[in-house]
Every structure is written in C-alpha cells, then in structure tokens.
Amino acid sequence: MINPYDWIEQSLATIHRAGWHRAVTTIESRPGAIVQIEGKSFLNFASNDYLGLAGDDRLIEAAIAATQAYGTGSTGSRLITGHRELHRQLECAIARLKQTEDAIVFSSGYLANLGTIAAIVGKRDLILSDQFNHSSLRNGAIVSGATILNYAHCDMQDLRTKLTQQRSHFQRCLILTDTIFSMDGNLCPLPQILDLADEFNCMVLVDEAHATGVMGRTGAGCVEHFGCTGRSIIQMGTLSKSLGSLGGYVTGSSALIDFLRNRAASWIYTTGLSPADTAAAIAAIEILQHEPQRREKLWQNIALFKQHINQHSLELLPSESAIVCLQLSDVETALRVGQSLRDAGIFAPAIRPPTVPTSRIRLTIMATHDRQHIEQLSSSLNRVVQ
Numbered sequence: 001m002i003n004p005y006d007w008i009e010q011s012l013a014t015i016h017r018a019g020w021h022r023a024v025t026t027i028e029s030r031p032g033a034i035v036q037i038e039g040k041s042f043l044n045f046a047s048n049d050y051l052g053l054a055g056d057d058r059l060i061e062a063a064i065a066a067t068q069a070y071g072t073g074s075t076g077s078r079l080i081t082g083h084r085e086l087h088r089q090l091e092c093a094i095a096r097l098k099q100t101e102d103a104i105v106f107s108s109g110y111l112a113n114l115g116t117i118a119a120i121v122g123k124r125d126l127i128l129s130d131q132f133n134h135s136s137l138r139n140g141a142i143v144s145g146a147t148i149l150n151y152a153h154c155d156m157q158d159l160r161t162k163l164t165q166q167r168s169h170f171q172r173c174l175i176l177t178d179t180i181f182s183m184d185g186n187l188c189p190l191p192q193i194l195d196l197a198d199e200f201n202c203m204v205l206v207d208e209a210h211a212t213g214v215m216g217r218t219g220a221g222c223v224e225h226f227g228c229t230g231r232s233i234i235q236m237g238t239l240s241k242s243l244g245s246l247g248g249y250v251t252g253s254s255a256l257i258d259f260l261r262n263r264a265a266s267w268i269y270t271t272g273l274s275p276a277d278t279a280a281a282i283a284a285i286e287i288l289q290h291e292p293q294r295r296e297k298l299w300q301n302i303a304l305f306k307q308h309i310n311q312h313s314l315e316l317l318p319s320e321s322a323i324v325c326l327q328l329s330d331v332e333t334a335l336r337v338g339q340s341l342r343d344a345g346i347f348a349p350a351i352r353p354p355t356v357p358t359s360r361i362r363l364t365i366m367a368t369h370d371r372q373h374i375e376q377l378s379s380s381l382n383r384v385v386q
C-alpha cells in the first residue's frame with residue numbers, strides 16, 4: 001500500500017532544498033517600534049502598522065468597550081444575526097474618508113478581493129492583472145472564472161496592446177492593480193490606467209492596502225494622492241495595516257455596494273466582523289483624520305531613511321511609500337543579511353521566492369520610529385551589507 005499523504009513530506013523536502021521553507025516568529029509584546037522576540041528587544045522594521053495604531057490605547061479601549069457592550073463574537077453572517085450598528089458606523093466612516101457613496105466591510109482584505117472580483121466578473125469576461133499584484137487579487141481572478149491576462153509590471157504599453165487585441169472578445173473587462181505594490185513599495189500609474197479603462201470601457205479595482213492612511217492629503221490613499229477622487233473606481237483596502245485592526249473593505253458607488261451585499265459570497269456566507277475589531281477600526285479612522293501629524297512624521301522618517309541610505313550608496317528598489325526594499329543577489333545573501341540584522345537587534349526579514357521574483361530585505365517605516373531608530377537601521381544595514 002502506498003500512503004496517499006507521502007507526497008507532503010517529499011514536497012516539504014523540496015521546499016527546504018530550495019531555501020524556501022518558512023516558519024513563524026513569535027512577537028511577545030504589543031506591536032510598536034520596539035518589540036520583544038525570545039525575551040529580547042528588537043527594533044521593528046517589519047510591521048505594516050504604519051501609523052503605530054495597533055498598540056494605541058484608544059483603539060484598545062474602543063475594542064474593550066465594544067466587547068463589553070456587544071460580546072466577543074458577532075455570532076452570524078451580517079444578513080442573519082451578525083449585523084450591528086457599529087458595522088454601519090465603520091462603513092460610513094470609510095465612505096467619508098474615501099469620499100465615495102458607500103462602503104462594505106469584509107472579515108479580511110483577502111476575502112474582500114476574493115468576493116468582490118468573483119461577484120463582478122465571470123466566464124464571459126476578461127481580467128487584466130499587473131504581474132506583481134497581491135495574492136488576493138490573483139486568486140480572486142482565478143475564483144471568478146474570467147479569462148486572465150497578466151500585463152508586465154506597470155507597463156501601460158503592454159496593457160494597451162492586450163486591450164487592443166483582446167477587449168472586443170469579451171463582455172465585461174476588469175483591470176486589477178495594487179496601488180502600492182506590497183513587496184516593492186512603488187506606485188501604479190493610476191491616472192494612465194484610468195484613462196485606458198475609459199478608452200476601452202473597463203472597470204478598475206485598485207488595492208489600497210498599503211496606501212490607506214499613508215498616501216494622500218487626508219490619508220485616503222493613492223486615489224487621493226493622484227487626484228483621482230470621484231472617478232469611477234472600485235477601491236478595496238484593509239483594516240489591518242495603517243488602521244491597526246482586522247478586516248477588509250470595498251468602497252464605491254451605492255449600487256456597487258448594494259450589489260456586493262447580494263452577490264459577494266465571501267461576505268454573505270461568513271461571520272460579521274467582531275465588535276472589537278470593528279470598534280478599533282472606527283477609532284483608527286478618527287485618529288487618522290484628526291492627527292495628520294502622524295502621517296507627517298511617517299513621511300519625515302521615510303525621507304530621513306532614504307537620505308542615510310543614499311550616503312551609504314546601498315541599492316534600493318524604487319519606492320514611493322513606507323515600504324523600502326534592499327535588493328540582494330540571491331536567497332542565501334538575503335537570509336544571511338536578515339540574520340545579521342537580527343543579530344544587531346533589528347527585525348526586518350528577508351522576502352524571497354516564491355513570494356517575489358528576486359530576494360530582498362523588506363523594510364517598513366512607521367510614524368512611531370524616532371530618529372535614533374532610523375539611524376541605527378541605516379548604520380546596521382551599511383555594516384551588514386558591505
């Protein structure tokens with residue numbers, strides 16, 4: 001008899017041989033600029049908590065108060081027993097932040113992408129997707145059953161060529177893109193994408209996961225940064241990065257949101273967000289809007305870091321966001337640099353294939369880093385890489 005599960009160990013061995021095996025790291029403290037790992041303090045350059053809100057007392061208090069008022073779980077899907085006034089408050093706050101007609105919150109950003117893409121396109125439709133899009137966009141495209149064409153990263157000529165050749169063979173067409181690419185830190189050319197969408201009668205869904213709270217005058221994201229507020233775009237994002245909570249959102253026209261409440265399976269057939277997560281996200285949006293100085297501090301830190309890095313002439317990938325990547329030649333070098341940084345008390349892990357095509361150290365800057373943190377990172381990087 002052959003054991004039908006034997007292939008799992010063989011596959012794991014292959015993953016190990018390729019240097020692709022990964023395991024979790026336990027963070028033993030509240031999230032923040034400094035975290036505890038294995039009883040030691042580390043400078044944290046690995047978090048997506050760009051504004052430092054995940055450990056903020058006001059979010060924690062809001063979560064506790066909501067838990068006391070409404071319990072720990074929402075006990076059912078939003079359409080049955082899972083809906084609370086808090087959910088509606090959060091959706092209205094997101095719509096106001098984004099200046100759109102309405103919004104809907106999902107249990108995660110990943111589920112927001114899966115459910116939305118699969119609801120709005122199907123077998124007879126075409127999806128054009130940036131080759132470096134997040135896994136949730138790529139898998140949402142697969143789940144939808146639409147024909148998928150990947151265009152070269154941010155390459156508008158390639159997008160135009162594919163639209164010219166293919167658009168007429170399909171009913172609806174959807175263009176998918178991250179606005180800030182999560183493993184690189186660069187921005188998509190949003191105005192050009194929207195112009196092509198107009199020209200070829202396409203819908204556009206943008207993933208603002210790393211842009212919300214970071215980009216734009218009011219922190220609304222890249223759509224605001226590019227002056228595209230008010231254009232017809234389906235915007236999604238997460239509550240789990242700058243907003244320090246858990247959950248995802250989609251925002252756009254009232255018709256779109258009402259349609260998703262009726263057709264997005266990953267919203268209909270899953271339990272509503274917990275009261276604690278919902279209340280924490282509401283508190284975060286309020287802080288985002290009333291404390292622009294947090295965003296300003298973040299951008300000062302990003303500028304300071306780039307200034308130091310230029311002095312040391314280290315090679316960074318192009319970045320216009322709080323995600324800054326140090327390009328490295330191979331997996332072994334990336335792992336070695338990641339470990340040396342760790343030995344120097346800095347937490348900034350190596351990101352390697354298959355997540356990205358080339359190995360790198362991915363650094364994320366936060367508003368709660370101070371000048372010394374940034375200086376320590378720069379000098380350690382310089383020492384470790386030379």
Ligand SMILES: *Cc1c(COP(=O)(O)O)cnc(C)c1O
Nearest residue numbers: 108109110134182209238240247
């Ligand atoms: C993190 C992320 C998501 C998923 O959001 P979650 O709320 O963590 O599920 C989606 N898209 C991008 C680009 C992301 O970085």
